Amino acid sequence: MPLRTLETWPHGAIMLDAEHTRFALWAPDAFFVSVELENGQSLPLLPQADGWFVIKTRCKAGTRYRYNIDGEIEVPDPASRAQDGDITGHSIVVDPQAYAWQNSHWLGRPWNEAVIYELHVGALGGFAAVEQQLARLVELGITAIELMPIAQFPGERNWGYDGVLPYAPQASYGTPEQLKHLIDTAHGHGLAVILDVVYNHFGPDGNYLHRYAKGFFNEDKHTPWGAAIDFRQREVRDFFIDNALMWLLEYHFDGLRFDAVHAIQSPDFLQELARRVRDHVDPARHVWLTLENEHNQASLLEQGYDAQWNDDGHNALHVLLTGETDAYYADYADNPTEQLALCLSQGFVFQGHINHHGEARGEPSGHLPPNAFVLFLQNHDQIGNRAFGERLHQLAHPDALKAATALLLLSPMIPLLFMGDEFAAPEPFLFFTSHHGELAKLVREGRRSEFAAFSAFADPHKREQIPDPNDPQTFEASRPDLTAEQQSPVYQLYRQLLRLRHEHLVQHLPGTQALGADILGPGAVSARWRLGNGRQLRIDLNLSDRPVVHSPQADAALLFEHPPQSAGLLERGTLAPYSALVSLTAAAPLQPPDGERP
Numbered sequence: 001m002p003l004r005t006l007e008t009w010p011h012g013a014i015m016l017d018a019e020h021t022r023f024a025l026w027a028p029d030a031f032f033v034s035v036e037l038e039n040g041q042s043l044p045l046l047p048q049a050d051g052w053f054v055i056k057t058r059c060k061a062g063t064r065y066r067y068n069i070d071g072e073i074e075v076p077d078p079a080s081r082a083q084d085g086d087i088t089g090h091s092i093v094v095d096p097q098a099y100a101w102q103n104s105h106w107l108g109r110p111w112n113e114a115v116i117y118e119l120h121v122g123a124l125g126g127f128a129a130v131e132q133q134l135a136r137l138v139e140l141g142i143t144a145i146e147l148m149p150i151a152q153f154p155g156e157r158n159w160g161y162d163g164v165l166p167y168a169p170q171a172s173y174g175t176p177e178q179l180k181h182l183i184d185t186a187h188g189h190g191l192a193v194i195l196d197v198v199y200n201h202f203g204p205d206g207n208y209l210h211r212y213a214k215g216f217f218n219e220d221k222h223t224p225w226g227a228a229i230d231f232r233q234r235e236v237r238d239f240f241i242d243n244a245l246m247w248l249l250e251y252h253f254d255g256l257r258f259d260a261v262h263a264i265q266s267p268d269f270l271q272e273l274a275r276r277v278r279d280h281v282d283p284a285r286h287v288w289l290t291l292e293n294e295h296n297q298a299s300l301l302e303q304g305y306d307a308q309w310n311d312d313g314h315n316a317l318h319v320l321l322t323g324e325t326d327a328y329y330a331d332y333a334d335n336p337t338e339q340l341a342l343c344l345s346q347g348f349v350f351q352g353h354i355n356h357h358g359e360a361r362g363e364p365s366g367h368l369p370p371n372a373f374v375l376f377l378q379n380h381d382q383i384g385n386r387a388f389g390e391r392l393h394q395l396a397h398p399d400a401l402k403a404a405t406a407l408l409l410l411s412p413m414i415p416l417l418f419m420g421d422e423f424a425a426p427e428p429f430l431f432f433t434s435h436h437g438e439l440a441k442l443v444r445e446g447r448r449s450e451f452a453a454f455s456a457f458a459d460p461h462k463r464e465q466i467p468d469p470n471d472p473q474t475f476e477a478s479r480p481d482l483t484a485e486q487q488s489p490v491y492q493l494y495r496q497l498l499r500l501r502h503e504h505l506v507q508h509l510p511g512t513q514a515l516g517a518d519i520l521g522p523g524a525v526s527a528r529w530r531l532g533n534g535r536q537l538r539i540d541l542n543l544s545d546r547p548v549v550h551s552p553q554a555d556a557a558l559l560f561e562h563p564p565q566s567a568g569l570l571e572r573g574t575l576a577p578y579s580a581l582v583s584l585t586a587a588a589p590l591q592p593p594d595g596e597r598p
Contacts, residue, residue, distance in 0.1 A: 009052050011239050012079030012167060013065070013093045021059035021093050025077070026051055026235045027212040030069050038064035038090060050235070051215070061098065064090035075208040079239070080168045082176050083152050087164055087206035089171075096250045099180040106187040108254045108286030109143055111306050111414070112371055112509035115498060116194065117142045118379055119419040121150055122157065123429075123479045127174035127182045133482060134189045140422055140491070141498025144192035144288075146257060148380055150179070151198065154205040155434025157475040159380065160196070161259065162203030162433065166243050176251075183252050192254035194288060195247050199240045200263035201225035205439055223263040231266035240269075241276050248281060255288030257309075262294040274304025290374060296348045296362030301372045307414055310373040312349035314382060316340040317404055320523050320543045321377075321396035326454045330356045337525060341517035344411065344527040344539075347373045370412035370512055370529060377401075377408055378418045380429065387451050387466045389428030389478065391420070393490075399578035400543045402493060402562050406580035407541050409497035410505065410560060412512045412529050417494075420480035424490040430467050432475040440470045500560055504584065508533040521548035524575060534587035542575045550575045556583035 009024035016022055023035045023043075028051025034044045035055065045053035045067075059065075064084050066074045076083065080091035117137055124130050130145070137145065149160030152168040160170070169179045183193045201223055202209065202216075209216045216239075218230035231237055247253045261270060274289055281287050291300060291308045301308060315332045316339040319325060325333035331350075332339055339349045347365035355361050365372075376382075378392050393401055408415050420427065435443050448466050451457040457466075467474045484491075511532030518526045523544030529537045538556060542548055551573060560582040575581070 022056045024054045030212040034068045036066050061095035063093040069212045080165045083168050083171045103187040109192050114414045115143045116416040118146045120148045121173045127178040138189050146194040149196045157432050157434040164203045164206040194255040195253045196257045198259045200260050221265050228265045231269040257290045298363040298365040307372050307374050313343040313375050341525045345514045345517040373413045375413040376416040383429040384431050389430040393424040403580035410582045422494045423484040425480040427480045430474050430478045431469050433469045444468050520550050524548040536585040538583045540581040542579045545577045547574045556585045
């Protein structure tokens with residue numbers, strides 16, 4: 001594929017100076033394109049090679065515009081930097097230099113320091129409302145917030161994975177300047193900010209690309225959302241790579257999380273994306289690139305990507321904590337303890353193993369460091385994909401959950417929390433949208449049909465009780481109350497564990513190696529890692545309701561125990577039910593080179 005040249009055009013409305021803007025639209029299936037300005041001007045774009053239409057004209061920041069295709073339809077700019085309201089409104093010319101950064105010196109944080117807090121901007125009230133949570137999150141021990149997708153979607157309520165204008169921050173959350181202010185403020189608190197981006201599909205409502213740029217799609221390959229994005233096209237690749245660079249360079253995001261890359265059917269695109277990002281970002285900056293990837297492609301984690309969300313670890317822990325084995329948990333129904341031990345010692349569970357569909361999944365991952373994996377007990381998917389959005393504390397034994405929380409926050413993997421975890425928030429997190437008409441009906445029926453594979457919803461009448469995603473109350477019910485009492489036992493547990501992580505583990509995570517995990521009994525494992533400073537970290541975990549026999553490590557200092565005083569049982573060779581013990585040994589002596597005496 002040829003490299004991008006000066007003759008190709010960045011997508012969208014690009015300001016050339018304070019008075020002039022270049023409009024560029026890739027529309028290979030259009031005969032005529034004009035830009036319709038809010039003052040009534042209609043300016044024809046000049047056709048260029050390879051399907052581009054371009055014009056340079058006098059046009060200031062804040063100008064509202066739309067494109068007219070063949071005199072038949074007016075559409076928003078697919079690379080709109082902001083919308084005047086919904087996707088049906090005008091696009092807005094944005095000056096990327098208008099915001100005055102207060103923390104321009106910020107270079108990010110090293111990946112080993114990451115403690116990630118995933119949140120939904122809309123559920124918390126918008127960009128300005130999220131700012132109000134930052135000081136509290138720092139006090140808790142969070143070092144990074146991760147925003148679920150914010151690309152402009154139809155309506156005002158959506159998880160964000162139905163975005164259709166990837167360059168435009170969702171208007172109902174705030175302006176581009178308010179988003180930059182949120183990031184700037186976070187940096188002032190020492191917080192990194194990650195953005196979840198969706199490069200595997202466009203949402204079903206408000207996407208007009210099929211009308212004038214069919215080349216965005218490969219009709220021969222399909223994903224759960226329709227025809228696959230066709231990354232064989234140079235213009236398509238640049239559309240998404242430039243989008244990634246915009247978030248990182250213009251908005252100063254500290255990292256991107258790429259959604260469902262297993263649905264991107266051009267493997268070399270991901271390598272190019274990482275390479276282009278690394279080439280364009282100042283090497284002094286810490287920029288994190290993480291993946292969601294059902295294919296468990298360990299090789300990508302050696303090609304510019306820092307880590308992958310470890311669904312395997314979550315799923316094994318979920319089965320052990322809840323006993324649920326429906327649907328995608330079926331792969332973890334028979335041997336969850338063995339699978340948890342494999343996760344703690346090698347990263348992925350599925351490393352070429354056959355899943356319940358009879359398909360091989362994954363690549364060997366034991367050679368990767370533990371911090372190549374993001375571990376979580378909950379995230380937006382694992383709560384929101386439940387019919388009623390229940391949180392884990394409503395499904396698991398409270399002491400077992402506390403023990404699992406110790407594993408989450410004190411293992412060398414990178415921990416991720418979902419908003420409200422730290423309070424055991426009672427509010428659900430449901431699937432919500434704001435579609436209308438026939439699409440709203442299809443989404444409602446599709447949501448309910450998803451649960452036909454779950455035994456609890458085999459009865460169609462029970463599926464009718466699943467909340468309608470388009471009902472505004474479904475969204476309102478999903479908004480957590482983050483003003484809960486910070487002295488609650490759950491909050492204090494998270495705070496204690498994160499303090500221990502920062503004091504004893506974080507600076508020594510580089511160079512950490514897994515030393516293996518032993519199975520102590522059903523639901524019980526003992527995992528060990530050698531930290532970068534030579535000390536050995538050990539976590540003894542029992543998620544079952546029965547004690548298990550185990551031998552203590554004589555030279556280890558206890559870092560954390562749950563329940564309190566459970567270490568006394570361990571000294572007698574017993575690991576208590578629903579318990580976790582975390583210990584550290586002294587640094588191992590360095591081995592002298594061959595032929596030298598110590």
